[in-house]
Amino acid sequence: MITIRLTRVGKKNDPSFRVIVVESKRKPQPGNYLEMVGSYDPRTDRTQLKAERIKHWIAMGAQTSDTVHNLLVSNKIIDAKKINVLPKKTVAKKEEPVEVAATSADAAALPLEDSALDSAAPAEVAALVAEAASQSDVSVPLDSKTEDNAVASEAAAE
Numbered sequence: 001m002i003t004i005r006l007t008r009v010g011k012k013n014d015p016s017f018r019v020i021v022v023e024s025k026r027k028p029q030p031g032n033y034l035e036m037v038g039s040y041d042p043r044t045d046r047t048q049l050k051a052e053r054i055k056h057w058i059a060m061g062a063q064t065s066d067t068v069h070n071l072l073v074s075n076k077i078i079d080a081k082k083i084n085v086l087p088k089k090t091v092a093k094k095e096e097p098v099e100v101a102a103t104s105a106d107a108a109a110l111p112l113e114d115s116a117l118d119s120a121a122p123a124e125v126a127a128l129v130a131e132a133a134s135q136s137d138v139s140v141p142l143d144s145k146t147e148d149n150a151v152a153s154e155a156a157a158e
Contacts, residue, residue, distance in 0.1 A: 001023075001024045001061075001063060002021060002022070002023060002024065002034070002057065002060070002061065002062040002063070003021075003022055003023075003024040003062060003063050003064070003065065004019065004020070004021050004037065004054065004057060004058070004062050004063070004064045004065065004068050005019075005020065005022065005064070005065040005067075005068055006018065006019060006020075006040065006065065006067060006068060007020050007022075007033070014043070015042060015043070016039065016040070016041045016042075016043075017039065017040045017041075017042070018036050018038070018039050018040075019036070019037050019038035019039065019040060019049060019054075019068060019071070020033040020034075020035070020036050020037065021033060021034045021035045021036075021037055021057050021062060022034060024063070035053065035057075037049065037050045037053045037054050037057065038050055038054070040071060047071060047074075047075055049071070049072070049075055049077060051075075051077045054072065054077055055077070055078075058078070066083045066085040067085055069082075069083055070082045070083060070085065
């Protein structure tokens with residue numbers, strides 16, 4: 001299969017590309033192509049393409065790479081939509097923890113002054129958080145204020 005694609009030429013940190021027609025199984029080595037049908041300089045955004053030859057190769061069954069396809073669309077050599085060449089961002093899915101762990105972890109995430117847990121005994125809150133942490137792989141750090149309140153409540157209860 002024949003492909004129309006880019007091959008890099010130019011110096012280090014000064015990229016420029018040739019638009020070449022090449023057998024698709026070959027590497028884009030210098031001089032190892034069927035025909036050079038244009039050039040592209042991304043730094044100055046200059047493109048020089050041989051429209052007649054590109055149309056000829058496409059009529060012969062040549063496939064274009066995604067980037068070359070977008071160059072041809074930009075220069076109105078072919079009538080088509082541009083192709084998104086950048087990969088889509090994927091968000092890693094988190095596993096859902098047990099419901100009890102989720103509710104107590106949500107309660108532990110809120111500061112004690114702002115949450116509705118102020119009325120609950122601090123020892124109960126610390127016990128819920130410790131239970132949630134033991135059930136899930138996520139460790140929930142307790143702040144020193146919560147620990148001090150839990151110790152004070154335990155001492156007052158005795």
